[in-house]
Amino acid sequence: MAELPKLEKKLEKMTVKELREIALQIPEIQGVHGMNKEELISALKKVYGIEEEPRKVGGSMRELKAKIAKFKELAAKAKEAGDLEKYERYRKLASRFKKRTRKLAKKAAA
Known part of the structure; x- marks a missing residue:
């Protein structure tokens, strides 16, 4: 080798x-x-041969961004259908996952 x-x-x-x-x-x-x-x-x-420490913030960046896209799409569909309760729920979930991406990026930079 x-x-x-x-x-x-x-x-x-x-x-x-x-x-x-x-x-x-x-x-x-x-x-x-x-x-x-x-x-x-x-x-x-x-x-x-470097040991990787387990992640503490849930999921990888790709997984989180996929979830954000999914919830944004669901929010748009709910808004179109006039269901404001579901729209708000999906919008808040997308926002929560967006905050996790920021936390993950900040941790990766540290």
Whole structure:
């Protein structure tokens, strides 16, 4: 097995471009250009043998954004149908998930 490139700083502090450059040098990692930052970090940690700590904020960014889109769509349908009670409920759920994405992003930056 080839020698792994040395890590200059924490993976979480690196940009996606930097992570891709490192991942491209490691033949065990496939599909580097299709990965987002979280996936790149996870793949690199696996190769380097770094243990990942479990997430405390629920879900990944992709999952949360998918939920936001779903609730926004449901809110729009409810508003169209004239059901203001359901509209408000879906709108508030979308807002709650949006706050979680901000919390997750803030935690990832720390």
